[in-house]
Amino acid sequence: MNDALIKSVEDGKRLIDEYEGPPESVKLLVPDSLNDPVGWNMAFLTDRILAKGWEPRGFEQKSGYRVYLYRLMD
Numbered sequence: 467m468n469d470a471l472i473k474s475v476e477d478g479k480r481l482i483d484e485y486e487g488p489p490e491s492v493k494l495l496v497p498d499s500l501n502d503p504v505g506w507n508m509a510f511l512t513d514r515i516l517a518k519g520w521e522p523r524g525f526e527q528k529s530g531y532r533v534y535l536y537r538l539m540d
Contacts, residue, residue, distance in 0.1 A: 467481055467485045467491070467492045467494065471496070471531055472497070478514075479510065479514050482494070489515075489518070489536040489537055489538055490537055492536050493535065494534040495532070495533055498530055498531060498532070511534075519538060520536040522536060523535045523536055523537045
């Protein structure tokens with residue numbers, strides 16, 4: 467998965483669905499504007515992540531965006 471900022475939740479879903487490599491190589495860059503106070507946008511993306519058999523392994527806060535990281539579920 468490339469290291470480009472996603473532009474929308476739909477863009478993120480598409481990238482997740484199309485990705486076929488190991489989850490440890492995924493760096494999902496989500497702009498702060500998509501990190502809404504309730505967490506709906508990340509819930510939609512995390513639902514796609516869990517469906518692939520992955521789980522979150524944290525994020526790194528950058529200037530204006532977060533880099534979300536993943537791994538295979540135990």
